[in-house]
Amino acid sequence: MLLRRATCLSLLISVALATAAHAVTVGREQDITDLKLGQRVQVDDGTCPAGQVKEVRGARMTDKGVARTTACVPRYGPKSK
Numbered sequence: 730m731l732l733r734r735a736t737c738l739s740l741l742i743s744v745a746l747a748t749a750a751h752a753v754t755v756g757r758e759q760d761i762t763d764l765k766l767g768q769r770v771q772v773d774d775g776t777c778p779a780g781q782v783k784e785v786r787g788a789r790m791t792d793k794g795v796a797r798t799t800a801c802v803p804r805y806g807p808k809s810k
Contacts, residue, residue, distance in 0.1 A: 777801035
C-alpha cells in the first residue's frame with residue numbers, strides 16, 4: 730500500500746514537472762517581459778532557418794537582472810501563430 734502511494738506521488742510530480750517544462754512561443758523577442766532564470770521562451774520571428782525556431786533562455790544572474798542567451802533549435806509540432 731505504501732509503495733503504491735509513493736509510486737502515484739512520484740508519477741504526479743513527474744507529470745507536473747514535464748508540463749511546466751514546455752516552452753512558451755511568442756512572435757517577437759520584445760514580447761518577453763520578465764524572463765526568469767532557467768526559463769525558455771521560443772520566438773517565432775523568422776530569423777532562424779526553416780524547421781527551426783529561436784529559443785531565448787534566462788542564462789545567469791547579473792547585477793542588471795537575468796542575462797539572456799539565444800540559439801536556433803528544431804521546431805517541434807505544428808507552427809503556432
